[in-house]
Amino acid sequence: MCKRLNQHTLSVVSLIAGEYILLACHICCIPRTPRAQSVPHSGNLFYDCGRRVQVKMKGIVDELHYTVDLLEGGTALSDVIDNHIYEQTLTQKNAFFVADLGVILSQHVRWRTRMGEIRPFYPVRCNSSSAVIELLAALGCGFICANKYELELIKGFGVSSADIILGGMCKQLSLIKYAAKSNVDHLLCDNETELRKIARCHPKARVLLQVAVAPSAEGDGLAMTFGSTLKDCRHLLECAKELELQVVGAKFHVSSGCQDPEMYVHAVSDARCVFDMGKELGFHMTMLDIGGGFSGSDTQLEKVHAALRPMLDIYFPPSCGVSLLAEPGSYYVSSAFMLAVNVIAKKVVARDRQQQRHDGVCASDEPEFLYYMNDGVYGSFAYKLLEESIPAPTVHKVVSPEEPLFSSSLWGPSMDGLDQVVESCLLPELSVGDWLLFANTGANSLGATASDEHKPPVFYMVSASDWYEMQDLGISLDTSMKNFSLVPYSLPSGPLTTTVSTPA
Template identity: 25%
Template sequence: MTARIREFLRTRRPEGPCLVVDLDVVREKYLSFARAMPDTRVFYAVKANPAPDVLSLLADLGSCFDCASIPEIEMALAAGATPDRISFGNTIKKERDVARAHQIGIRLFAVDCEAEVEKIARSAPGARVFCRILSDGADAEWPLSRKFGCDPEMAPAVLEHAHRLGLEAYGVSFHVGSQQRNTEAWDGALASAASIFREMAERGITLKMVNMGGGFPTKYLRQVPEVGAYGQSITSAIRKHFGNRLPETIIEPGRGMVGGAGVIKAEVVLISKKSVKDDVRWVYLDIGKFGGLAETMDEAIRYPILTERDADEKTPCVIAGPTCDSVDVLYEKTPYDLPVSLAIGDEVLIEGTGAYTTTYSAVAFNGFAPLKAYVI
């Protein structure tokens, strides 16, 4: 929570649930990444929050952009980024989108299999490709599935295929898992990347770049390490595995860049008990899983929730959203302590919601409008 957000909410009093993003926090965060890893280029993961003012600020600061689709590429360009500062980082692309990106001037593409390499060779001839490898995501609060990346043992064949088809086999990427609180987590993946660099060199192909992905955390209820600690740990892991032949490196922070810059203002719609015997109250908010808080799925992310009565005694509550969908429950397996004095109509502030909220909103579920956002 920042003074600017508090002041905005106090003076503007926006109607309905909304996200407020403080650009000062985004700027400070970008600068802390730049300071912590001065030799690493930052590719902001646009999907985390593609608000035009966020993208413009980052473009002005010198950020590059990791884009998942043609619309995201167009947003990055509209914000002032040049095509050489954009990576088409989705490993799953329609060939007509590859062609469109190439036409726009994009030259850096992610792949994780030979079929994707072939699309790029046909529709973006000569482009640079990096191969994403699987990483176990140990220690991440939200380990990734096997959806993206191939077994590291398969990567040399994918990259050599690219080389033979006239593409520039440019490097390797990985992702250590979302909300990664262990600053050492990059070590194992960097070891795999270095091993692929050596294997490719033996095949006569010189890789140049390691894309170390995202995973940098937002502070929710638990403390997380500072960006500087990640920088130190990652820098020493790169030196350890690559020696004095340091590759170009890039990172793709999304959550770590904007998560902490946003606060959602919501309202208590109802407080009830299901039975006279129940101890736990049900607290229903005007925002839920389908209104922007999709990342409460499986109660994965536990957002800090502030009320004006936090000095009062607290007791456990189930927290749910406003839709007629029974899965629209935010916290139930582990109830959430809220003040006993909390009342219908009270405002609540949900911190750490700058990333993965607005764009996850359902377009019209139950007739509710998508989450509004104010970038200040």
């Protein structure tokens, strides 16, 4: 008979290809064992009161060694951050990520609630962390891959080829051949040259045409860079018929920077035109990809759904047999990750001569600080190149409310003029060795590359309630997430520093 231990809560750690997974969860039916004894449970799950354990993880690595501790009672994300900063301060002071898998789960539940008829296909380039990929696969997501490495990564988790789309509008011949060899048949295309390459290397491909979206009032300069106009789509359909290629659907993409939900109205209408042209030419088109651009904001998701739903009901009702899919990337992972960086150097560069700051404090005699961190634009902040700015971080130390704030800029370690992470923000005076926490860093900071050597380690956690919700959704260590190897984790008993927020 299964009985839960009386509010026993364990934090469990899994190391997946160099990433630590922290799970704070109640454990059922696990008896206490002597310190030197390990009890295997649920596939690769181990409960060990000893100090070290050996674990084999199928498809990842053969053997791992790591410390195991038992946690009595609950823990919070802030406790986990404090603990890892404490440990890093005692050792190398390396940058690291902390992430909450429960956030990804919550985002998925929100998606199912509001966009349930639209299946999510996750773009791997957004964040290729092993734990993220395996969790999203367990939740039933499909995947958009852009290169051979991403295809190998996703296939390595047992994802069906039918649940993979090869994206990118300019693919190497070798990549198209590899997709054919791997039975990945769905490919995106928006030009004749690419279409002819596909016909040559993957004649059984099932092509989705990317339709261009007109620039919005906000001036999205990239809107017309990718995709074909309606006129060009007809030409591509005629070309595909000549090449005896199957065209099975269409895709459009509205940028996350677009604030006008009406862009979706025009995009769906254009997609319907492409489907009608395809039908005229004898194509059986059954897939519509509405692209990405989902920021993760609940308000934005509501606005997009409100604009999309009526148009989809008109042009692509359930009775038409068209499968709907989307590409939420940042939506899933951005807010789930937090990056901790260390201040490695500082400079006083000038006097701040502003007459008045927005907070009403006179700044005429205050210094301006440049802080250099152990991660920058050439590392985890590479996504700065895709965005206008990065919000000011949280300072991880006790700061008095009366302590003055100074004009500051934050830089990476390269000493390159382009390696500026935050151009201007207000911070208390920092010292070398202080820690800064950047929230919402899960998107475009951990993309798939052939080598993870220089990536900061990633520590994941999930609350007990979220872990139970995963189990309610059918996720288990036996079947859905076989590569997770979980062992108890505990916090040290010593005092830890708390964090404070500072205004930007």
